Every structure is written in C-alpha cells, then in structure tokens.
Amino acid sequence: MQRSAAFAAAGVLLLAGAANAHSPICNCYDNGDGTITCEGGFSDGSSAEGVPIRVVDARERVLVNGQMDAAGTFSFDKPDGDFHVVFDAGQGHAVTIYSADIEE
C-alpha cells in the first residue's frame, strides 16, 4: 500500500512538471480585409484546438466568444474601437493581446 501511494505522488509531480513546461502563446494579425486572425500554440508544440478565445472591448464587454479550430486559429470581424483578445488556456494560463499591437 505504501508503495502504490508513492507511485501516485510521483504521478502528480510529473503532471505538475508537464504543466509548467506548457506555456500558452498567441499571436494575432490583421488580414487587411476587415478581419483579424489569431493563432495559438504551446511552448511544447501541443495543439491549441478547442482552447477558448474571446474578444473583449475597452469596457470589458465580451464581443465574441469562440474557440481555436483544428489548425489552432480563430478569425473574427474586426470590431470598431479598441479591443483585446484573451486566449484562455485555463489555470491562470491566459494570454492577452491588445488591438494596438495587432499589425497587418
């Protein structure tokens, strides 16, 4: 019994280590046609498919709610005025990109 408890503890440590090595990364660009595309990924190369992403205006109102597609991208119509994009990989792993930093 003691041995299996030790194995369980080791498993938890390994999981924690993997989480630390798995930083979310997101990048958005202006397609020049009234749309924005954001692409997400992780520092260990794993897919961002299904990761929630939202577009929020300057007053923190959510304009668009979505999730990354199979290619790890999400496109949306460019809002009027300032906005920011939150790529929310959970557990405090969120990346925020502000409209002023989005180039063509």
Place this chain on the structure above:
Amino acid sequence: MRLRRGPLRLAAAILGAGAVAPAAAHFQILYMPETALESGGAAHVAMLFTHPAHGGPSMDMGPPEEFYVVSQRGEDAEPVRRDLREHLTPIAWMSQDGKVDAYEARLPRAVMRSLGDYVFVLVPSPYYEAGEDKYIQQLTKTIANVGGVPGNWAEPVGLAAEILPLDKPYANWTGGLFRGVVLSNGEPVPHAELEVEYMNHPPDLDAHALAAEGQITYPQSSFATMSIRANERGEFAIGLPRAGWWGICALGVGPDTEHEGKELSQDAVLWIQVKDMQ
C-alpha cells in the same frame, strides 16, 4: 582528409616557401541576424559562399537552384512549404579579397508572420573548385522560430544531403551541446565526416560585408576547422563554447557524385545560433 583550401593553397604558393596556408573549409552561408524571434515580421536573409573561420576568401555563387521555407506551427500540424525564389536578388558582396557574387532576400512580413518553426533551405548551384578540379554543392539549412511555438525543427525536409537537428538550432546557450544526425537521402550516414567552424567575422547585411576583424585567434589550424566524425548511427554532438553562429558541414554525403563530367561533393550544411546566459 579533404580540407578544401584551393584558393588558400594558391595564396600560399604566391607568398612563397615557408608560408603555411591556414586550413579552412568552404561553407555556404544562409544568414539572418536573429533566429529566435519574439514575433513575426519582415526578414532579411543573406547567402554567401565563404570560409567563415577566417572571414574569407569568398567565392562567387551561381544562381541558386532552390530557395524555400518549410514552416509548421505545433508539432501535430502539417508542414507548409513556400517557394522563396521570387525574393532572391543577386548582390556584390565585399569580401576581404574583393567583390564576389552573392544573394540576398528581403522577405515580406507575410512569410514569417505566424508562430512556429521556419526551416529555410538553400540549394546552391554546384561551385567549381579549380584548385581541386571538382564541384562542391552545399545543401544548406537555417532554422528560425517565431514566438516559441515549436513545429518541424526536428523533421527532415527531404534533401539529398541533410543534417537533422536533435536540439533546437535556434535555442542554444553558450557552453551547451548541440546534436544532430547526418542523412543521405533520408538515411543516417555512419561515421560521416563533418567540419565545424565558428562565424568569426559576422556578416553585416546592410554593408554586404563580413566584419573586417575576427573575434578569435586560432592556436593552430585544427581549431579553425574542427573535423569530427559521426558515430555508427550517423549522430554527432558538438560543444558550443562561444555565442554567435556555428556552421556544421557533412562532407560528400549526398548521392550525386558527378557534375558536368567532374567529381561532385554534395555536402549538407546546418547553421545554429548560440547565445550567452545573461
């Protein structure tokens, strides 16, 4: 041993008896100032055929046969190949021994806009080395990354002669180790012969010149061109004692051995960038 020092041997002969030509290796350079980029953007790439350990002599390049990039964002994603030949421009490179024909490419932001790995590939036309009456063709890779999302850095692009990295070529600390595998038509080359040189005179892309002054002095020619052998599985490892650029060349590992009736050495070159911990 096949230290290619045709021009230097000639220079030594002109200088007279007693002059010892420094051993140095030909290296196809495929250079951009930064390979680990925080964000995507336009890129300036230079292509020069030279002896990097001594900053020359440099040789004329013919028109490249191929110049492309294979990019990939995420390890499970599909690689995307993009031909870049339309961006090639012939330039005159100011070498320490006069002007030579070289190439550059100014890549628009659209090429490197996305996150991920970018494996740049240059297949130059074979170069005729008169001193040895043979041709040299160095199939060259330089691998960059945007944003820290890995992709295809460890995947072969399918060159006839290729060095496959086992460590990220764009993420190396000074004092670290870099490993790779030498491939010929995708198969490991047991006991492959490699040459390793430090870019002692870094390129200035705006001046189209290598730095006039070298950064290091070699105690002896064995230190300028470091000759190593791969193991029986075609794998090698090198230490990285200094920040900057290191060139790795596997000699004559490609399947083509003849060009226009003469001997051809089809080599594989890989460039890696090293940074100080600070």
